[in-house]
Every structure is written in structure tokens, then in C-alpha cells.
Amino acid sequence: MGILLVDSYDSFTFSLENLLETATGIKVFTIRNDSFSLPKDKKLLDDILDSVQAVVIGPGPGSPQNPDDVGIIPYIFEKKDLPILGICLGFQCLSLKYGCTMKYLNDPVHGQVHAIHLCTPIDALFESIPDDFKSVRYHSIYIDGAFDTDVVPLAFSSDCDSAKKPILMAAKHKKFPHYGVQYHPESICSEYGDQLIKNFWKIAQTVRPEASSDHNSIPRAISYQPLIPRVDNINNRFLYQYKKLNVSLDTITICDNLSPDFLLLNSAANPGNWSIIGIPIKEMSDVLTHSTENPSILRTSTWGNKDFEETCLTHNESIWTYLSSYMAERFFKPCIDDSSLRKCPFVGGLVGFLSYEEGKYVNINRLKKITESDIPDTKMCFIERFIAIERETQHCYVVSIRPDDRKWIEATSHVLESVTSTLIQPKMIEKIRIELPIKQTYFRKFAACQKYLRSGDSYELCLTTTTKVHIARKDLSYWKLYKNMILKNASPYSVFMDFGDAQVLSTSPERFIYWDHKRCQMRPIKGTVKKTEKTGYASACQELLIPKEMGENLMIVDLIRHDLYTLLKDVKVSKLMGVEEYQTVYQLVSVIEGDLESSPYRGIDLLHLALPPGSMTGAPKKRSVELLQEIEDDNRRGIYSGVVGYWSVNDTADWSVIIRTLYSYKDDLEDTKDTKCMRCGAGGAITVLSTAEGEWKEMNIKMDSTLQVFD
Incomplete structure (x- = not known):
């Protein structure tokens, strides 16, 4: 049967x-x-x-x-x-x-x-x-x-x-x-x-009361082997040590008093609660780099080291199998006696980003170059030292999983306990030139989307654009620019990362996927209303809870349920189209959760399967990704529309969608001797209920929430 x-x-x-x-x-x-x-x-x-x-x-x-x-x-x-x-x-x-x-x-x-x-x-x-x-x-x-x-x-x-x-x-x-x-x-x-x-x-x-029931020859649509077996090989190479600071400090103050080498995951607003400041160790912490322009090569180096080794990936290997093997050798379950710190999901592990092009269905061979060398599509650093800040209480912990690392913990704690809070002062960046999207070009692409929507080739297409910001090199400080960004747009999944060959400055409000041993959670956002003096929560609900906005959100919820059901049996929608308030906008948010505890799969399998994020593609995903690549003229999205976050050695992870973000590459083709090119992506879901003017306005609202840093 x-x-x-x-x-x-x-x-x-x-x-x-x-x-x-x-x-x-x-x-x-x-x-x-x-x-x-x-x-x-x-x-x-x-x-x-x-x-x-x-x-x-x-x-x-x-x-x-x-x-x-x-x-x-x-x-x-x-x-x-x-x-x-x-x-x-x-x-x-x-x-x-x-x-x-x-x-x-x-x-x-x-x-x-x-x-x-x-x-x-x-x-x-x-x-x-x-x-x-x-x-x-x-x-x-x-x-x-x-x-x-x-x-x-x-x-x-x-x-x-x-x-x-x-x-x-x-x-x-x-x-x-x-x-x-x-x-x-x-x-x-x-x-x-x-x-x-x-x-x-x-x-x-x-x-048909009976059938032959010989199903051995049926070619399954998905035959997916787990990247890592569910049996954990817990190693003893790590030792969890920490010190709770005697002072309460905000995240920015801590970063201001550290060396410039840090990777920040900053939960600056609800529903985020823990901020993580990863502290790479110069010429010791592993850095992993992968480019889709040379997909069979993975480069390994250490933090701050320009030299690297190349590993050739075989036909059975990929960036996903490499990352999985790397982490499987480092799984670690610490015993933490502090009841508050025990709630911190990160205990050390990989921190970094995966680009849009590391996901499925993109025709890599057709994409245009935007960097002189191979573009970094994956950047990960293995973090053993970090500072954890609980946002609600502002309790701060200096943590290391390196054995016998008490000396560093005490030295770092001593520095931080002697400082006072930093008041963020906006710093104007004077010499900039902004290349905004051209309205006529956007309308042409919008019309192409409508053609495919009306032909039935897609139900929803997330059309994106890129703004280029040319900044005088002498005026550019990535850290000061990021501080301006969060001052104007605090968000739950804010990020500052400077890998040298790529920089990510994000104020993203959107979680892509969180997982631990028991469950996974995805929080797609579709539907945006700008906050003004006249726009309160009630009026935002009136604007968002309409067929167009709800249809956009519903399609992505159905898509994500499909993605999770591909590997999991128990999937639930715990929030359907709720209006959430952020610093500059109101958003329509849904929450979908899946049971991992009874599954042979782990969260990394879901991340691999579901990238790129459905909220950045539309549905059906495969056809929509293919159509969007054509409509967007084979331009790379790069870091924008990818994901950024961490994968902890306790097999807990949190990845956000890279939106509301400024990003750059070391050797961008748009760079000059005197100017550095930073990029800002923005987009929105095009449906048959969309209008060109309405989508152009929404796209600009999202873009302005990031570009206001230059006002």
C-alpha cells in the first residue's frame, strides 16, 4: 500500500x-x-x-x-x-x-x-x-x-x-x-x-483495494542524508571558564574598550536578549573562506594572517560538508553553574556569514563579477573567547573555552571593570556619493515580475535593488559608521563584522533560523509600514492586515512549512501574521517551528536545505530564484539576502537574514584610489496585487532605514 x-x-x-x-x-x-x-x-x-x-x-x-x-x-x-x-x-x-x-x-x-x-x-x-x-x-x-x-x-x-x-x-x-x-x-x-x-x-x-506494494524502484524527489549523525562525539578539548563583571556595561562601551579585532552579534532590541562579542585570537583563531566563483576550493587561515592554505573539495564534498565535519569534531556540552549565563545560547563556535549565492538554484556561471579576486561568499571564524551581555539585566560575562585561559579572562575583566559607559555621538561622514536605484529601471523589472506572476510561473517574486555608497577613504571608519546605524535603527539581529576582505554592518530585524537540540524556529517578515508621528500601532495594523500584505506573508509561511516538512514531521505555526514594532518600521511577522528532538536531522541540514531565505526569493522558490536572476540582470546579491550569525559548539545556532545592511568587499570593482564602495540592498515581495509606485515606495522605506545613517 x-x-x-x-x-x-x-x-x-x-x-x-x-x-x-x-x-x-x-x-x-x-x-x-x-x-x-x-x-x-x-x-x-x-x-x-x-x-x-x-x-x-x-x-x-x-x-x-x-x-x-x-x-x-x-x-x-x-x-x-x-x-x-x-x-x-x-x-x-x-x-x-x-x-x-x-x-x-x-x-x-x-x-x-x-x-x-x-x-x-x-x-x-x-x-x-x-x-x-x-x-x-x-x-x-x-x-x-x-x-x-x-x-x-x-x-x-x-x-x-x-x-x-x-x-x-x-x-x-x-x-x-x-x-x-x-x-x-x-x-x-x-x-x-x-x-x-x-x-x-x-x-x-x-x-483499488490492493496494490502490489513493490516501492523499491520509486525515485524519491528528495533523498537527503544528514550532514552529521545525531550521535554526538563530545570532545574534551575545551574547558568552559567565565567571570561575571562587577559592573553593568552596554555592548558598545565594551567594544569601544577592546582591540579592533572583534565580531559583534548585537541584540539591541526585542525579541533578542543576548549580545555576543566574539574575540578572535590573532594568528590562532581559524578563519574559513569559500567562494562560489571557485567552488571546489576552501581556504583556511588564521585571524589577521594574510597567508592561507587551500583545501580541494572532492565531488562528494561542499562547503556544507566541510563546515559540518569541522563542527562535528568540536561539539561540546559545558556545565555552567551560573543560572543566568546558562541561558546564553552561544558557548563558542563559528561566527560569520553565508551569501545568497551559497544557496540553491542560483546559476553561478552567469553571474557578473563585482570583485577583482574571488568573492568571499562564506566567511567564518572559530571563536573560543567571547563576552556575553544579557540585554534585559546588562549582566556581562567574560568567557573562554580555551583550557587554562584564566589569565586572559582576568585581564579582560580588569579592563572592562575600570571603564564607564560610552555615550554614542553621531559622526557625520561628509564626503559621500550615493548611486540610488533608477526608478525607470525598477519599473521595467517590476513589469517583468508581473508578466511571470500572471503567466503562473511564480506566485511571488522578491525583487531587489542595490544602492552604492562611495565614501572617501580618509573619512571611513566601519565601526563609527555602525554605531551611527544602531543609534538610528536598533534591531534584534544587529551585526558588526570586519573580516578584512569583507565587512557586514547590519541592523536586521529578521531571524532566518534558530535551532538547538530540541527545536528550530523561523521568523519570516513580509509587510512593512514606516513609523511616523501619525503612524501608531493601531494604524499600522490597518495598513498591514490587508489582502496584499497578508498574501505576501502567507505565501512565505506556506513555503517555509514546505522547507521544514522536507526533513521534519512535526511543524507548527506558533504566530501567524502578527504586527511587530521596531525602531523605524512596523512589520508583519510569522513564526514557524519544527521538532528536531525526534528527527535524524540537525539544524545545519535545515539551513543547507532552506538557503536562500524564502522571504528574499518568493515562491515557488526554485522557479522564483531562476526568474529573479534573469530579471535582476545576472547581478550578484552577494552578502545581501544571505544569512549572518553563529553555530555554537553545543549545536545551537541563530542566523538572521542580511537586510537593512551596509556591506563591502576589499577589492570591489567600484573602488577607486580615494573612495571605498559600500553597498546597500533593498527589495520587496511583488505579487499580482502590487503596484509599481507602492513597491517603489516600500523599497525606498527599507533602504532609507539604512541610508539615514548618512543624513
Whole structure:
């Protein structure tokens, strides 16, 4: 027994897989629609279809009339006695197979909750479901002409097409056990999705009570081996030592009184609580560098050392396997007797960033160069010494995991206990030239996004732009610039990192992923309102809790649920579209959590699988990343849209999305003898409800929250 799920590279597939298994209790086998080449693999595919009791054909981007978008799906409908449920693209394929026609909606519907009305008499597919219920729609194409074909209408939406007819939402074949729904039962906001699946499974068992159950030849859509086994090899190379300072100091004061060599993760606002100041040891702390421009090479060096060694990665290795092996040798669980410090999630480990291009689906070979040498896409430093500051209490701890490091702890504590708090004074940077995005160019790219949204190739595209800030070298101090940034825009995931060949100055409000041994958490942000004297929390809620903004957020929530369900069984949305207040803006935030305790996978597997962040791509992710690369003219996003944070030796990690950020590279092609180029990315989710003027305004609000440092 089993159910075959056919995936068309959608970003909701594994949420659907989970729904199928949860509702039926039956094992689901997921394959891609291009897993077989017909007619060459016809017998193998036939054997697989004979081995399962039912097939579910899932959603996907593109058109049911495009062979490249649908693959083997039309052939599956040749199996007249096989129970089939088509969803969205699968429903459209079913309808075209049996004589219907397809048309494009004048107003496509992506990520919107709509009422679904059942036809009478109610079909067995909708048993125990009310005549009217709500579900989420993602489609640009609709099906017409069902009344004059072998297709029996089962449900409609009250929305009308250009001919003023309701839109077909569900149907079945007159004789064959082939069913379909246009809406998405797996969405977080869809009602009665589990009941629909239970009803279909009941129908399938009646039609095909037995199957051969030989599933060994089914090519799985995802066959993912954990990067690190769940069994920890805890080493004894480290010794956790600390001293609690007798004074309360703010993070900036501490940094002002340290050497310039530090890496700062600064939780300057809720919901962050712990700030970490990593202290690299000159010519001792490991630094790992990787570039997608030379992906088979990893460079290892020590902090402040210009010399490096190159490690050649084999065809079975990647930056991800290297980082995982590196950390697996260093896992450490300290015993901490201070009840407050015990809550600090970081106990030493890797600190740094991963660029957008280290994620999936980017065509690296087409990207334009922006640096003279290979661009640093991954920079990590292994931190053994750090200072931890609890924001609520301002308790400060000097910590080391290096054995016999008491001398450093005492010396550092003595320095810090003798200083007074620093009052941040804004420092104007006078000689700058800012290259802002060109409105006409942005509008051209916006129109390209709309074309792909209306064709059904994407539901949401996160279009981004880059502003270049040319600063006179004699006026440039990265640290002073960062202090100005947090003075004007304190944030929960603020970062200052100067690796020498790359600098990151961030005031990001968005957590990408947090994990520990028990759980992971992702906090996507979609929806932004600028704070003004006239814009309070109540008015911000009115502006954000509208179909456009909620649709943007909902699509990313559904995408992230899919990403987590790819590896995890237990995923929950603990906050859906809540309005949160930050220093310069209000944001629409959701929180999605997954259970790692009962999983063979670790957080690093999820980071690898889910990068680049869905809130910076749109959905479906694969097609959207490919389209955005084309629309953005093959320009690198680089550090912007990547992630920055830490991976601690206790296998706890926290990574934020790199937005609201200034960043630079040592040998940027835009540098001159007298000026340094810093870059600032900004963007927003384009949906069919977006307007060019509205998105241009929102993009500038986000950009201004960073560029105001130069006012």
C-alpha cells in the first residue's frame, strides 16, 4: 500500500506530503514530474503506478500546456482505473485531458483566502465538509467549459472571470476515479484539507483495494542524508571558564574598550536578549573562506594572517560538508553553574556569514563579477573567547573555552571593570556619493515580475535593488559608521563584522533560523509600514492586515512549512501574521517551528536545505530564484539576502537574514584610489496585487532605514 505524490518543483509539496500521511496514515512516495523519460521509461513508470493505491498530482509553476512544466503528468491520466487527485496544476492537467479549456484570470489570485461553494448533490470527495468553507488559492490559470465535457463540476468560487462566470474549484471525471481541486488544501489557512484527503483515500480504497506494494524502484524527489549523525562525539578539548563583571556595561562601551579585532552579534532590541562579542585570537583563531566563483576550493587561515592554505573539495564534498565535519569534531556540552549565563545560547563556535549565492538554484556561471579576486561568499571564524551581555539585566560575562585561559579572562575583566559607559555621538561622514536605484529601471523589472506572476510561473517574486555608497577613504571608519546605524535603527539581529576582505554592518530585524537540540524556529517578515508621528500601532495594523500584505506573508509561511516538512514531521505555526514594532518600521511577522528532538536531522541540514531565505526569493522558490536572476540582470546579491550569525559548539545556532545592511568587499570593482564602495540592498515581495509606485515606495522605506545613517 502507498500513495504516490508527483511534485512539479513547487514550494508547497512537502506540506502536502505531510498532510497526506497525517490524514491517511499511509506512506507517501514523492517523485518529480521529470523523474522519467517517456517512452523510454514507460514500463518502469507503469510498474510504479501499479504498486500504489492512489496518486496525488501536486501544484507547480507554469502552464499545463507546457510539456516542460508537467512532464509525466498527462501520461498518468491514461490509467483509467487509478485513483488520482490533482491539486492546482494537477487539477488543470486533469481538466485539459478531458476536454476543458484553460484561460488566464484578469486578476490572478496568489495567497488569498476565498470562499469555496460546493455543488449539489455533494460528492463523496466533500463528505462531512460544509457547503461553504474557506481555502487558499494560488493560480493565474482557470478552467472553463466543464459543463460540455466528461468533467463534472464539484465546487466553485464566487469570484468571477471576465465572462462573469464563477471559477471552477473542484471537479471529477464522469466515470474514472479522477478528481481535482484548484485550491490548495495544504495551506496553513485552508479549511477541511485533512477531511478532503481522508475522503479521497476512502474513495481510493474502494476503487483499488490492493496494490502490489513493490516501492523499491520509486525515485524519491528528495533523498537527503544528514550532514552529521545525531550521535554526538563530545570532545574534551575545551574547558568552559567565565567571570561575571562587577559592573553593568552596554555592548558598545565594551567594544569601544577592546582591540579592533572583534565580531559583534548585537541584540539591541526585542525579541533578542543576548549580545555576543566574539574575540578572535590573532594568528590562532581559524578563519574559513569559500567562494562560489571557485567552488571546489576552501581556504583556511588564521585571524589577521594574510597567508592561507587551500583545501580541494572532492565531488562528494561542499562547503556544507566541510563546515559540518569541522563542527562535528568540536561539539561540546559545558556545565555552567551560573543560572543566568546558562541561558546564553552561544558557548563558542563559528561566527560569520553565508551569501545568497551559497544557496540553491542560483546559476553561478552567469553571474557578473563585482570583485577583482574571488568573492568571499562564506566567511567564518572559530571563536573560543567571547563576552556575553544579557540585554534585559546588562549582566556581562567574560568567557573562554580555551583550557587554562584564566589569565586572559582576568585581564579582560580588569579592563572592562575600570571603564564607564560610552555615550554614542553621531559622526557625520561628509564626503559621500550615493548611486540610488533608477526608478525607470525598477519599473521595467517590476513589469517583468508581473508578466511571470500572471503567466503562473511564480506566485511571488522578491525583487531587489542595490544602492552604492562611495565614501572617501580618509573619512571611513566601519565601526563609527555602525554605531551611527544602531543609534538610528536598533534591531534584534544587529551585526558588526570586519573580516578584512569583507565587512557586514547590519541592523536586521529578521531571524532566518534558530535551532538547538530540541527545536528550530523561523521568523519570516513580509509587510512593512514606516513609523511616523501619525503612524501608531493601531494604524499600522490597518495598513498591514490587508489582502496584499497578508498574501505576501502567507505565501512565505506556506513555503517555509514546505522547507521544514522536507526533513521534519512535526511543524507548527506558533504566530501567524502578527504586527511587530521596531525602531523605524512596523512589520508583519510569522513564526514557524519544527521538532528536531525526534528527527535524524540537525539544524545545519535545515539551513543547507532552506538557503536562500524564502522571504528574499518568493515562491515557488526554485522557479522564483531562476526568474529573479534573469530579471535582476545576472547581478550578484552577494552578502545581501544571505544569512549572518553563529553555530555554537553545543549545536545551537541563530542566523538572521542580511537586510537593512551596509556591506563591502576589499577589492570591489567600484573602488577607486580615494573612495571605498559600500553597498546597500533593498527589495520587496511583488505579487499580482502590487503596484509599481507602492513597491517603489516600500523599497525606498527599507533602504532609507539604512541610508539615514548618512543624513
